[in-house]
Amino acid sequence: MANDWHADPLVWGNGPRLFEIFLEPTCPFSVKTFHKLDDFLAQAGESNVRVQLWLQSQPWHLLSPIVTRAIVAASTLDGGKETAKKVMAAVADHREEFVFENHCTGPNRSVTPNDILKRLEDYSGVALTHAFEIPDLDSALKRHAKYARQNGIHSSPTFMVDGLVDPGMGSGDDVSEWVKRFQ
Template sequence: MANDWHADPLVWGHGPRLLEVFLEPTCPFSVKTFHKLDDFLAQAGESKVSVRIWFNSQPWHLLSPIVTRAIVAASTLDGGKETAKRIMAAVANRREEFVFENHSTGPNRDATPNDVLKRLEEASGVALTQAFEIPDLDSEIKRHTKYARQNGIHSTPTFMIDGLVEPGMGSGDKVAEWVKRFE
């Protein structure tokens, strides 16, 4: 495959204020955060804020690297970030298909990377295999990881507002509480 691919940045909204969220796509707390982002953007105003998702894969979520690569791969396809969002939503809505029980057991231990990719394709309706196989796609995944590390991000979800980590902001907060931070 030629090196003519482009990963669409996972940014929604076009406002001057920036909420960056560092997510692990299979983490229950990241899933809770993901489900609130559209509501946050609607309440805060797309012309006032921008939301950017970064991935910070966690080693205890054992299928995370495959899922993360699939999401980034989806961002290279037609629809870009919206196609990637379909994969994120499929994972969020069917999380049990992409995690191990107690981080170590259960039927997903028998799943191969191809099984996980097939589940993602079936759950989202997005054909991912060709994009998943882009030889240097890992450069984009490494960019996410490097950015997280440069900002001292080690766990997910983590929130940054206008470049500063917000340790008091969490997935359990109401969306209205997030919006108040931008008023």
């Protein structure tokens, strides 16, 4: 496979203020956060703020590494970040298909990585397998992990405003509360 791929950064908006969010795609609190992002950009104004998502795979979400790799793989395809967003939306909208019950039991214990990829492709409409198999795709995944570690991020969702962690922000906040931090 050629090394001419590029993982599109998961950044929306073009404003001077930076809102970075660390998400674990199968985490219920990250899903709640993900569903608020378009509304946040609309309210804050895409010319006022940039939203950058960092994927934060967590070991207690046992299928997380497969799902995370698939999202980064999607960002290498036509459409880049928008294609990755479609895959994230598929996970968010069908979360139970990508997690274990109580982090350790249930029918998903019998699935294989290929089953997870097939589900992601079916729900998102994105053909992921070829991109998932990019041999050095892990370099893009490592950028996400390294950046999180450098900033002391250990769980998701975690929010950073202009480069500083904001421990007062949460997935349960109304979008208007997030917008106030950028006015």
